[in-house]
Amino acid sequence: MLRKDVKSQLFSTGMLISLLLGLVLLVEPQYQYFLYFARWDNKADYINFFFSSLALGGYLIFTPIITVMPGVFRFCDEYNSGYLRFMLVRSKSRRKYIFSRLFSNAVCGGAANALPLAVFALIMLIFCDPYVPNGHSKTPLDGSILQPFENVAGGLGLVGVIILLAFLFGVVWGVIGTALSAAVPNRYVALCGPFVLFFLMHLVASALQKEKFSPTNTILPDILPSFGFLFLYQAVLLVLGCAAFIFFARRRLLQ
Numbered sequence: 185m186l187r188k189d190v191k192s193q194l195f196s197t198g199m200l201i202s203l204l205l206g207l208v209l210l211v212e213p214q215y216q217y218f219l220y221f222a223r224w225d226n227k228a229d230y231i232n233f234f235f236s237s238l239a240l241g242g243y244l245i246f247t248p249i250i251t252v253m254p255g256v257f258r259f260c261d262e263y264n265s266g267y268l269r270f271m272l273v274r275s276k277s278r279r280k281y282i283f284s285r286l287f288s289n290a291v292c293g294g295a296a297n298a299l300p301l302a303v304f305a306l307i308m309l310i311f312c313d314p315y316v317p318n319g320h321s322k323t324p325l326d327g328s329i330l331q332p333f334e335n336v337a338g339g340l341g342l343v344g345v346i347i348l349l350a351f352l353f354g355v356v357w358g359v360i361g362t363a364l365s366a367a368v369p370n371r372y373v374a375l376c377g378p379f380v381l382f383f384l385m386h387l388v389a390s391a392l393q394k395e396k397f398s399p400t401n402t403i404l405p406d407i408l409p410s411f412g413f414l415f416l417y418q419a420v421l422l423v424l425g426c427a428a429f430i431f432f433a434r435r436r437l438l439q
Contacts, residue, residue: 189255189288198254199296206243206250206300211307213240229315230339233308234346238404243300247403248378250300251293251354252361256378259285259362260369263436282433286359286426293358298351305343314338328406329414349414350403356418357382357399359425366432 193199214237238244315338333342357378364381365374382399389398396408397417405414 189258189284190291193255193258193288193292194295196254198257199292199299202250202253202296203299203303205246205253206297207303209241209243209246210237210300210304212242213237227311227313230308230312231315231334231342233312234305234339234343235404237304238346244400244403245383246379247297247350247353248357248361248382249375251297251357252289252375252378254292254296255289255358256361256365256374257371258289259365259433260371260374263369278434278437281437282430285362285433286429289358289362290355291358293361294351294354297354297357298347301343301347301350305340305347308343314340329408329411330406346403349405352418353399353403356402356422356425359422359429363425363428363432366429366436369436 214233243250315334317335330342330345333345336342360381361374361378364377368374368377386398386400389395395401396413399421401407402414402418405411408414
């Protein structure tokens, strides 16, 4: 059951929508660069091209929606249609069913969030040049925890780190979205709930002047103090999301 769930979500319409939406949000800030590419005397380098798209586009804001598109409706539909009883028989136990939902949504959430960045990185390889540092060159990430990766493979090492962080973000928020869908098994809540929670957390962190606790900084952690803080923050959210889904799913399964 677990393998089939993961496969069905990876090759679903929701995954395709996530990929296309993510690419549009990443490409849009650079449309003039592509439009007048043949006229430029110098190509952009990997780092400035990639990170200007993240900073200027809407990708980082809409990542919760991109993350949950492949599988967030599944629990809602199974519960509301009564198909959940069949799924419990098929999975042989409530524990296996809960684990399958958590694991498949986590993995596919990570893939949905990382794939647009990976495809965009391939586009970058065609239209941009490697980053070559010199004594006067600066990037937006100088002085941040990401700076040690700037010179790895002309900036590709840094891009790879961001893609991995995007996958981790998708895992965490895929689980959070699953928990919200169990708490309120409604398709609209399941889709919009993670975005609302994500934005509220950002607003609260900004209001308290604790921007390092904003989830918007977990993919592009240029203001975070360390990777240890980042991983601990994500681990706490992941544990809370898993606990919330287990709690609400058990209540739904007992009804």
